[in-house]
Structures are given as C-alpha cells and as structure tokens.
Amino acid sequence: DFIIISSISVLLCAAIILLLFFLSHIASGQIRYSIPEEMKKGSLIGNVALDLGIDMQRLRSGRARIVTGESIQYTELKTDKGILVVNERIDREQLCGDVTPCSFSFDLILENPMELHHVTVEVLDINDNSPSFHQHDMKLTIGESAAPGARFVLPTANDPDVGLNGLQDYHLSPNENFILKKHSNNDGRKNAEMVLEKPLDRERYPSLSLKLIAVDGGTPQKSGTVNIDITVLDVNDNSPVFNQSVYKATVMENAAKGTYIITVNASDADSGSNGLIYYSISKMQGNIHSIFEINKTTGVIFLSGEVDYEKAKKYEIRIEATDQGALTDSSKVVVDVIDVNDNPPVINMMSFTSPVSEDSPPGTTIGIINVKDLDSGDNGQVNCRIEQNAPFKIKSNLRNYYTLVTDIVLDRESVSDYNITVVATDAGMPPLSTKRTFHLKVSDVNDNSPTFSQGVYSACIAENNSPGVSVLTVRAKDPDENQNARISYILDVSGVGGFPVSEYVSVNAESGIVHAVRSYDYEQIKELTFVVKAQDGGSPPLSSNVTVKILIQDQNDNPPQVLYPVQTGGSLVAEMVPRSADVGYLVTKVVAVDVDSGQNAWLSYKLQKATDRALFEVGLQNGEIRTIRQVTDKDAVKQRLTVIVEDNGQPSRSATVIVNVAVADSFPEVLSEFTDFTQDKEYNDNLTFYLVLALAVVSFLFITCLVVIISVKIYRWRQSRILYHSNLPVIPYYPPRYSDTLGTGTLQHVYNYEVCRTTDSRKSDCKFGRAGSQNVLIMDPSSTGTMQRIQSEKSILDEPDSPLESPPLLLWPMREKEIVCIMWADRQKTDSHEPIHPFRYYL
Secondary structure, X not given: OHHHHHHHHHHHHHHXXXXXXXXXXXXEEEXXXXXXXXXXXXXXXXXXXXXXXXXXXXXXXXXXXXXXXXOOOOEEEEOOOOEEEEOOOOOHHHHXXXXXXXXXXXXXXXXXXXXXXXXXXXXXXXXXXXXXXXXXXXXXXXXXXXXXOOEEEOOOOEOXXXXXXXXXXXXXXXXXXXXXXXXXXXXXOXXXXXXXXXXXXXOOOOEEEEEEEEEEOOOOOOEEEEEEEEEEEOOOOOOOEEOOOEEEEEEEOOOOOOXXXXXXXXXXXXXXXXXXXXXXXXXXXXXXXXXXXXXXXXXXXXXXXXXXXXXXXXXXXXXXXXXXXXXXXXXXXXXXXXXXXXXXXXXXXXXXXXXXXXXXOOXXXXXXXXXXXXXXXXXXXXXXEEOOOOOEEEEEEEOOEEEEEEOOOOOOOOOOEEEEEEEEEEXXXXXXEXXXXXXXXXXXXXXXXXXXOOOEEEEEEEOOOOOOOEEEEOOEEOOOOHHHHOOEXXXXXXXXXXXXXXHXXXXXXXXXXXXXXXXXXXXOOOEEEEEEEEEOOOOOOOEEEEEEEEEEEOOOOOOOEEEEOOOXXXXXXXXXXXXOOXXXXXEEEXXXXXXXXXXXXXXXXXXXXXXXOOOEEEOOOOOEEEEOOOOOOOOOXXXXXXXXEEEOOOOOOXXXXXXXXXXXXXXXXXXXXXHHHHHHHHHHHHHHHHHHHHHHHHOHHHHHHHHHHHHHHHHHHHHHHHHHHOOOOOOOOOOOOOOOOOOOOOOOOOOOEEEEEOOEOOEOOOOOOOOOXXXXXXXXXXXXXXXXXXXXXXXXXXXXXXXOOOXXXXXXXXXXXXXXXXXXXXXXXXXXXXXXXXXXXXX
C-alpha cells in the first residue's frame, strides 16, 4: 500500500509540473543604454543580465540572441558574461545624420520559455568633426567706389556634429574696412555676411586678404577656415556696347560638341584696364550654359552640349559684356535648329489581349498598335510589319494605327506562347527602324487527358511497416495547364482479399503519394494490386488509370515454434534412454517450425545447457538429440537438456525447449529419481511467482496483466477438475502432421499414433500396442501408486497367454491423476537415420 501511495504521489507531482509548464507565458522587458559614438570594438555597453534580472544559466539555456532588422549589427551579446559590447564602429553622423536624439533598437530573445526584451541604445555625439567650408578660397572684386554698407555674402560652413559640438560662431580676421554680421536661419543654421564699413582705397590697398573662421562649441574646440581674397578695382565710368542688338545663327541638330555658332563683339570707351571686356552668357537662362559656351575674351560662341530639334527648335541666348569696373551691356543671339532624321519610330500598344484561347478562330484581333515618329516630313513617315514567320498578320486601318490579328488556329500544346516582333521603319535617309516584341500567351482548353509515365507501378515494402508510411509515388502529366492540368489522384474502388482496398492503402490526391493505411503482415497478404485514377480539373474532366502493385517483403517477426517435445504444465515429460544405449543413440527429436518464409524460416538447433554435455549432442539442421558416447552406470538418471532453436533472420529469433531425459533400464529407478526433479521445478515456479508479485507492486499495468493471467489459470484448473470428476474419456494430445521439403527440422514423414488411457481412477481399460525400441516416461510425483502394484500389474502382462509379441506396456489406475499413454509406431530401421518414435507415458 505504501508503494502504491508513493507512486500516486509522484504522478500527481509530475502532473502539477506539466500544468505549470503549459501555463507559462512569454515574458518581456525594455532597457535603454546611452553610449558615445566611435567606441572601440569590444567596449562595454551594459550588463544585460544584471539590468534585466536574468541569470547566466538562463542566458545559455535559453540560447539568448540579438535580433535586428539592420544589415549591420552594432552590438554583440556575450552570453558567458551577460554583457552587451560594441561589435561594429558606430558613427552617429553616418547612422542618424542631423536627427537628434540618435538611437538604434534591437530585440533580445530567449527560448524555453520565450522571452522578448527590447533594448534601445542611444548614441551620444562627440566632437569628432571640424566645421568645414565647401571651398578653401574665395575671391571678390570690389570697386573702390563701393559705398559703405555694401554687403557681401560669405560661404557657409558645415559641421556634421550636433548640439554644442556643432557650428556655433564665425570670426573675421581684423581689418579696417569690413565687419562681420551673423544670422541664424529658421532651421538653426548660422551664416555670415561681410559689410563694408569704410570705403576702399585702391591706391592704398589694391587688394585685401581676410580669413573667415568657423568654430564649434566642443571640447576641445575645432574650427575651419576660408581665405577671402579681395581685389580693389579702379573707378570705371564707361560701359561696354555691343555692335548688334540681335545676332542670328543656325545649327544642325545632333551637331558635335565644339561646333562653331557665331561671334559677338562689344567695345568700351575707357582705356587701360577699364577698357578690357569679358563676354559671358547670362546666368538667368537656366540650362543654356550646358548647351552653348562663349569665349570670354574673343566672344566666339560654340556648341558645348547636344542640340535636339524635337526638344527645342530655336534657342535665344543672352550675352553679357562686362568691363573691369563691372559695367555691363547685353545682346541677344537667336540660334535656329535644323532637323535631321535622328528619331526612330515609337511603337505604342494601345490594347493587347493576352492570353488568347487556343480554339480562337483565325482573324481574332489580338491588339491595336499606334506608331509615331517625332521627326518631320519624310523623316516622320512610318511603315509597320511583323518580322518573323508567325501565325499572325498586321493590318493598317487608320493613319499610324495598326491591328494585329491571328492568321491560323492556335494550338497551345504545340506552342504555348509567342514573341511577336513588330518592326516600324520611317522614310528618312538613311531610314530608321524600331522593333518591339509583344509576349502573347495561348490560354488552354481541356483537350488532353492525363497520362502516366509508367504502364504499371511496382514497389516493395517490408511487413510490419508503420501505418501512414509512403510506399511509392504515381505521377501523371497533362499537357494542358492551370485547372485543366491540375491532376487529382483517386483510389479506384476495388477489393483485396474481400476487404476494400482503402483499408490497405491511400493515395494523396495532390501529390500521388501512396501511403500504407495499416501495418502489413506477410503471412496474411503477400501482394496488393489496385488501380489509381488520375483526373484533371477541366470541365468536363478527363482521366486515365494505372495499375499499382505492392509486394510485401517478409521480415523475421515470428520466432520458431516448438512442436515437439510438448512442454506440459501439470506433468513432467521425460525421454527414456537405456543404459545400454550405444554411441549415436537417438534420444528424441526436437521438432519446430517458423511461419516466416525464406531464410527467416531456416532453423538451426543448438544445445544450450545440459546436465552432461559430454553425453548428448543436437543435430544442427534436424534437431535430433543423440548420444555422443557410450552410456555408463555412472551417468545420472535424470538429465536435463536445454535446446535453443534459432532462425536465420536478421536479427535472428529463437525459442528454447527443455528436454528431460531419464537414463535408466527400469521404471522404479526412474520414479524415485524424478520425484526430486519435479520438486525442483515446483520450487522454481514459486520463485517466479514471487518475482512477478514483486514487480506487480511497481507497475500498475503489470498488476492488471497478472490478474488476467491468474484468472486464466483458475479457469483452466476448474475445467481440469470438472473433467476429473466426469466419466468422459481423456482426450490425448496428438501432434499435428507437418511436412518440410527443405529438411530444416520439421517432421519428414506422416506418423501413426495409438492411445492407451483410463477414464477414471476406479475403472481401468488398457489397450496394448506394439512395443517400440525406446521408452519415454512422463511421470507425476504426486502419484500414490507403489512399486508393488506396478510389479503385480506387470506380472499379469507377463503371462504366456498374452497375445502380444513382446512385453506390453501397462497403465495402471492412480488415485488422483489420469494416465494417458501415447504409443508411436516405430518405423526405425537399424541402418536408417529416421527418428525413433518412442512410447509415452503420462502419470
């Protein structure tokens, strides 16, 4: 009872643990760290295990890892220490630019149970960038007549850092003429301009060199510098004048760069340097600078870019002439562009029908095409045609519009799609053409049945397979497509051995995989033949059938069964060997069969244990037990042989049979010796019972089995008691007839039996059979008969009037046990190797 209660307690504890396990949920947390940028690889960010309250063992067992969607993993988790370190260089300016605050996030995931922790790392800016200008030098030309208060915009510095580390202030080197005025924009950027405070004197200072310094607020402070070179001009009171107000020129489109266009000319009444003129294209004309260019001293205008008639047929260029005093004059240049055939036709598909059904009649419209050419005149006249030999043709209905139609009936199984190339050619010199390919798919109609790749599918499967295992795959192909080619595999309704085939196999409707529904037994069924139908999804559906054969392969799943000698439960069976037996004397023969086939049924016999191994041997193939030396008086009367029968399977299976042999010449000697033999057996039976009883306490299931076994034993005992008190004859045991053409240990001939019995202990009828050459005694030590009764009964049989040819065998009544004698006809010859068929006595 204590053991049972302990077992129940253990089961309850396990159930509670499992319940707690299934009720566990995913934990989550969130932490945030702040680190400066540009930390070295391997630098510590934070102790994740300490901050999240996770022990080191949990980090390792949960396979903690970092999950981030970025291509660069800036951090690394050291699971052995529970810390988070820098894995890659972190540049705040590269990561976030001007955005503040700058941070990146990732998730820390643990498994079993699942935990998700969100980690945010804020990257703090350090002063690792200096303010910088886009140009190192700035040149200014200022006339000495410039009035005080004149403003000059200065370059703006850029600092990628943010906050105090960013740009904070500008400084101008000390001078007498200019002061620095600083401004802040709405976006926080700072710029500066230089204001003329005192007029310039070219005669005193013909040029000035100043420095503009931009500084940030970092520690240490960093700065950037730009040099400002100022040239002071002399006073100029005459402006340049062009000799024409409008210039006209022409240029061919697609002319090469550097092509001469025209030359402009202007004059200045001043002398000296004030009379020098520089030509330029007005900056107000957008992209004109990318197409035309002018020599600033000669006034020659030439082509610097590409001219396209289709984009612009005329260009108007504003030319400025500037002297040294910054006095200017302007003129206009008109350039006409001459068209050339430089544009191929353009093909546009206005409408296109794809796919088109394969059963469409000839003349079905597929698409409408529009063709344009940007050129003018003959350069814009276009002709359209189909390039390759395809079952299509093109028709012209309206100007620049064409219709593409089918020319024959299409067959998708022959050609499933077409690449239709339309060629458009203009009438220019030389002519230009354009090709455009349209991909046309042919839609399917269900005009083909599925076909299997094989006429018959065959496969082998070993018996005792697991239900649901795949055996083979049937494959069918349908040249149609989409739903018309979607094949479903159906198991044909048929029977195997009187049962529906669906109880043996199933087929996957999508993949065609044939599965075993049950575990097969080779001894019951050796081959399955059935039909699988492949049906497409068309309307109406088309189908085809294929035969599938599955061969069941035998496995060594049955151990040998010993037919003889029979192991009785209530009586002791003994084979009797006289002490005068010679070498090679046939004691008995172990007969066994194996319901497997092939080499799994090839049996071999070995002597496992023996009271005297030097006295007996077992035939390896036939199971015959023979003496291997002369029997002597010193040999024990009771001999116990354990014979193991093994098959040839892999792995092999075996069965064990115990053969009791009595070495004696008379029954009294056998009777006295075998009493102890039975007592030993009863002792072993008691020991087995107590062992089983002890194991039953540990396993509740085994207790149930034991109860069933005890119930069966009680039932058999009650049946035997009913038979004992009845007057019905005792039915003897007849070994079944077996034949084995392979000679592997089963009986090779048919044997005859004669039975002697008494039906009651108070009534005894004896029938005598022909004496054999060997006696087998089976005795029950509980018999209360005495040797005197044996001798007295035997003397009756020894009378001369006995009709038997040799002394008969006597069965006498017992008080508590029935007596059954089976006498086998002896067919042994002195020179034969056939087994001896002894008498058998049951006491």
